[in-house]
Amino acid sequence: MVRNAADFNAFLLASRPDPRTHRPDPSRMGGFLARHPETGRALALLKARALTSGFANDTYNSLDSLIFVNAEGTATAVRWAMVPEEAARPPEGPGVGRDYLFHDLIGALARGPLRWHLVVTVAGPGDPTGDATVPWPAGRRQVDAGTLTLVRAESEEGGPCTGITYDPLILPEGMGPSDDPIPAARSAVYARSFTLRSGEAVTASAVTGTAIRSGGQ
Amino acid sequence: MRPVERFPLFARILHWLMAAMILTMLFVGIAMVATVEPAYHRLVDLHRPLGICILLLAVVRLVNRWLIRVPPLPDTLPPALRVAARLSHVVLYALMIGLPLVGWGMLSAGAYPVAMWPGFALPPILPHDPALFAMLRHLHTWLALALFGVVLIHLAAALLHGLLLRDGVLPSMTGGRTG
Ligand code: HEM
Ligand code: HEM
Numbered sequence: 272m273v274r275n276a277a278d279f280n281a282f283l284l285a286s287r288p289d290p291r292t293h294r295p296d297p298s299r300m301g302g303f304l305a306r307h308p309e310t311g312r313a314l315a316l317l318k319a320r321a322l323t324s325g326f327a328n329d330t331y332n333s334l335d336s337l338i339f340v341n342a343e344g345t346a347t348a349v350r351w352a353m354v355p356e357e358a359a360r361p362p363e364g365p366g367v368g369r370d371y372l373f374h375d376l377i378g379a380l381a382r383g384p385l386r387w388h389l390v391v392t393v394a395g396p397g398d399p400t401g402d403a404t405v406p407w408p409a410g411r412r413q414v415d416a417g418t419l420t421l422v423r424a425e426s427e428e429g430g431p432c433t434g435i436t437y438d439p440l441i442l443p444e445g446m447g448p449s450d451d452p453i454p455a456a457r458s459a460v461y462a463r464s465f466t467l468r469s470g471e472a473v474t475a476s477a478v479t480g481t482a483i484r485s486g487g488q
Numbered sequence: 489m490r491p492v493e494r495f496p497l498f499a500r501i502l503h504w505l506m507a508a509m510i511l512t513m514l515f516v517g518i519a520m521v522a523t524v525e526p527a528y529h530r531l532v533d534l535h536r537p538l539g540i541c542i543l544l545l546a547v548v549r550l551v552n553r554w555l556i557r558v559p560p561l562p563d564t565l566p567p568a569l570r571v572a573a574r575l576s577h578v579v580l581y582a583l584m585i586g587l588p589l590v591g592w593g594m595l596s597a598g599a600y601p602v603a604m605w606p607g608f609a610l611p612p613i614l615p616h617d618p619a620l621f622a623m624l625r626h627l628h629t630w631l632a633l634a635l636f637g638v639v640l641i642h643l644a645a646a647l648l649h650g651l652l653l654r655d656g657v658l659p660s661m662t663g664g665r666t667g
């Protein structure tokens with residue numbers, strides 16, 4: 272949606288709800304979009320994207336690029352997507368309760384595992400690696416690099432995902448950051464967030480272990 | 489006046505090499521937490537191995553200090569200042585060893601890989617514990633600021649000896665002659 276951390280900051284300030292109307296001030300947002308036509312184009316693409324009925328049949332695209340380095344030392348810029356095996360279905364309107372997307376996912380996992388394919392898209396010559404607002408042209412080489420199988424859900428309550436941070440620049444050997452400034456900004460911001468929240472008292476989880484054991488009912 | 493007794497060459501080399509490294513680290517540390525630009529990642533990647541290098545050199549230096557004869561302070565120095573000089577050196581050693589250990593420990597407690605260079609990371613020295621991570625992360629900042637303060641006092645003291653008292657203390661570490 273934005274190119275770098277400074278633009279993201281400006282975007283957040285522009286989309287801040289007005290204290291009286293509780294909605295973003297259109298004049299501030301308009302001003303931002305006038306200065307940042309790339310964000311306007313990215314928002315239009317986001318709006319044109321087909322929504323699906325839930326988490327289980329959605330595709331997750333990394334808009335940011337990474338560099339893959341092979342054993343010979345050749346560096347290649349890539350973007351990747353997690354593409355579901357489940358066929359996409361259109362949304363069926365809001366479900367029951369605030370957390371229905373979570374409960375639907377827990378229910379689906381109770382019926383059987385869910386799989387996504389890690390599809391890596393290789394950059395063509397001149398494709399922008401440092402600007403996540405610009406899509407790469409269709410028809411770039413794609414590699415199915417592996418399958419992610421989810422077999423069960425776990426609550427953040429006592430779960431293994433709570434006490435860590437998803438720093439996007441902690442990468443295995445052979446992968447590294449590109450000139451995209453967003454992952455580096457996230458790395459810095461997550462370190463600060465992780466420090467602050469790790470020092471806080473633990474609060475109740477929205478999706479509890481009990482809710483998960485009951486299969487999303 | 490008695491001829492100046494100097495620190496042996498190896499001790500002097502370690503002192504000045506580590507002084508440069510530690511000052512670099514303090515500024516790298518402050519610069520990296522002040523930016524969210526790509527420099528953040530490059531600076532942290534430099535910060536971790538350089539910090540561990542300081543830890544190793546500090547241990548070598550401490551052992552070396554036990555093996556050499558440390559030049560005595562001038563007799564003219566009042567006892568209170570002798571105690572202060574000794575104490576400041578103890579604190580400097582404690583921080584040169586403690587600060588990198590806290591850095592290593594906090595990343596361990598936060599379940600971060602303690603990456604040194606691509607393909608090599610140090611093992612964790614503490615169990616995964618987010619609350620401990622938060623505590624050590626703040627401790628790392630406070631100890632770094634304390635080191636900054638003690639280094640400044642140390643520098644002021646060295647210049648006091650070298651420029652005002654003109655005794656043998658500064659040349660004992662620079663290897664130069666008394667003025
Ligand atoms: C490519 C765009 C981004 C993606 C895909 C993304 C994704 C994520 C994910 C998956 C998490 C972990 C959530 C969890 O632990 O449950 C997260 C956490 C977080 N994100 Fe992002 N994010 C993006 C951009 C940003 C940006 C630009 C900022 C702010 C500058 C930001 C701020 C945060 C913060 C503060 C956290 C919490 C980190 C922690 O405490 O560990 N994110 N994000
Ligand atoms: C003599 C050695 C060291 C010095 C002088 C030093 C100094 C600093 C300073 C000044 C900061 C910024 C603190 C702040 O303002 O919040 C910092 C942060 C940090 N240091 Fe060190 N440090 C040393 C060793 C280490 C070691 C050995 C490691 C890890 C192996 C380490 C990892 C870190 C990390 C991860 C941060 C915080 C990054 C962030 O939160 O974004 N440091 N250090």
Ligand code: HEM
Nearest residue numbers: 503506507510511553577580581639643646657658660661
């Ligand atoms: C990060 C910076 C520094 C650190 C950590 C540091 C540390 C130390 C330590 C631990 C000693 C005790 C001798 C030893 O065991 O090696 C010492 C001695 C000394 N340092 Fe530094 N130093 C630093 C910077 C400086 C600077 C910038 C100067 C000069 C301007 C200086 C001048 C001296 C002198 C003259 C001595 C000899 C003191 C004596 O004989 O008691 N140091 N330093």
